[in-house]
Amino acid sequence: MPEGHTIHRLAARHRALFAGQVVRVSSPQGRFAAGAALLDGRALVDAEAYGKHLLHHFDDESTMHIHLGLYGKFADGDLPAPAPVGQVRLAMSGARHWLELRGPTACEVLDPVQVAALRARLGQDPLRDDAEPRLAYARVVASGKPVFALLLDQTVVAGCGLIYANEVLFRAGLAPTTPGRDVSVQCWAELWDDLRALMKEGVVRGRIDTVHTAHTPEAMRRAPRVDRHGGEVYVYRRTGQPCLVCGTAVTRGPMAGRNLYWCPVCQPSE
Numbered sequence: 001m002p003e004g005h006t007i008h009r010l011a012a013r014h015r016a017l018f019a020g021q022v023v024r025v026s027s028p029q030g031r032f033a034a035g036a037a038l039l040d041g042r043a044l045v046d047a048e049a050y051g052k053h054l055l056h057h058f059d060d061e062s063t064m065h066i067h068l069g070l071y072g073k074f075a076d077g078d079l080p081a082p083a084p085v086g087q088v089r090l091a092m093s094g095a096r097h098w099l100e101l102r103g104p105t106a107c108e109v110l111d112p113v114q115v116a117a118l119r120a121r122l123g124q125d126p127l128r129d130d131a132e133p134r135l136a137y138a139r140v141v142a143s144g145k146p147v148f149a150l151l152l153d154q155t156v157v158a159g160c161g162l163i164y165a166n167e168v169l170f171r172a173g174l175a176p177t178t179p180g181r182d183v184s185v186q187c188w189a190e191l192w193d194d195l196r197a198l199m200k201e202g203v204v205r206g207r208i209d210t211v212h213t214a215h216t217p218e219a220m221r222r223a224p225r226v227d228r229h230g231g232e233v234y235v236y237r238r239t240g241q242p243c244l245v246c247g248t249a250v251t252r253g254p255m256a257g258r259n260l261y262w263c264p265v266c267q268p269s270e
C-alpha cells in the first residue's frame, strides 16, 4: 500500500495539473457515476493529502475523497485523453491534462461535515505543517500496545506505513515491542522528527531511502539493494541478511497483522 509520501506527491501533482480549472469528471466504469455527476463542470480549488487520504476540493465546498488502498492507481498525461480501457473508476480532464484512477478502496464525494469527521478520526500526519506531535504522543503513552503497532495505527500517526514504521524504529535503536506507555517524551520527539525528515525526503525522491551516509552502497562498497518495495533500507524485507550496522541477521516476525523486521542486537528488548 502506498505510504503517505506517495499521497502527498499525488496531491502536489494534481494541484499543479488542475487547481483553478473547471474540470470534466466522469466514471467510465460507472461505480462513481453519481459522484462524478456532482463534480462535473465545477472548478477544482485545491488538492491536499492527509495521511493516506487524498482530498480534491471543489468550488461548491464538496470534496472528492480518495483512498488508494492496495490496488488503487492513478495515471495522467497531456490532452487528448486516451479512450478508457478496463475499470476506470474516475476520469478527469482540465484545460491541458487528463487523469484516470483505477481500483481505489474509496472514491466518493464528501460535504464539509464529512470531511471534518474524516480528519477527526485520523491521527497526526508528519508531512503536514499543521501536525501536532504532542497529540500523537498522548495516544502513544496512553497505550500498552507495541510502538510498532502504534506507528501503523492511522488514528495515531496518519501516513506512516510499513516501511517507515520498521525503519524509523531501527534508526532509533528501539525494540518494536516497546509498549507505548514506556516511550518517553524525548524518545517520541526524536522518532517523530526522524519520521518527518525521512518522509519529506520520500516526497522529494519518490522512493524510500532510510540509510545514513555511512551505510549507502557507495560508502560500504556493496551492491545496491534491488527490491520493488523501495530503496536503501536497514531492515525492511531484509530477513536473514546481515544488519548494515552490526552484521547480525535481520529478523522477521508477525506483529499486529503486519510484517515486522528488526535487528535483535541494534534494537534490544529490555
Ligand SMILES: [Zn+2]
Pocket (backbone or CB within 6 Å): 243, 244, 245, 246, 247, 248, 263, 264, 265, 266, 267
Ligand atoms: Zn544490527
